[in-house]
């Protein structure tokens with residue numbers, strides 16, 4: 229069993245300071261853009277994530293899940309916004325200070341994309357192609373042990389990026405319809421008897437998650 233990291237208590241996320249000055253990314257990103265983006269937009273994600281966590285906690289304590297769909301959507305939207313912006317700030321640095329891709333990065337980029345130039349071309353094409361507002365994301369897939377490039381058109385649909393699945397229940401109709409028809413609640417209720425807690429414990433081991 230690896231180290232157990234203590235969770236951030238509900239409602240206590242903080243806006244991380246930028247790792248550089250507001251004008252440090254000029255001329256590519258101007259000071260005013262960075263100020264508004266970080267101080268106003270990112271802060272709102274953090275504030276609303278905290279609000280959602282406290283609301284869900286209150287719902288749990290009251291046993292009242294009337295608004296759970298709304299609040300979990302808020303968790304997804306604002307949690308993802310907070311996480312992705314935190315990564316975005318750290319992904320950048322002043323022009324000329326970023327160095328070159330390291331040995332590990334190069335190995336993975338070569339293995340998956342067939343070289344840096346192909347990776348860069350695909351990343352740019354993906355970023356331009358994202359419909360509406362969203363993100364282009366180079367990620368590491370912990371199931372396939374490999375990189376993947378994905379577009380996130382709506383980052384709230386319905387994840388917090390960086391979350392690793394531990395226990396999942398398929399609630400598409402194909403998973404239960406033959407036996408339960410429209411009675412999804414009966415299926416979910418019965419499904420608990422199937423859960424393999426040893427598997428979940430193993431997935432929580434940081435070694436596996438790395």
Ligand code: MN3
Pocket residue numbers: 265269313
């Ligand atoms: Mn943004």
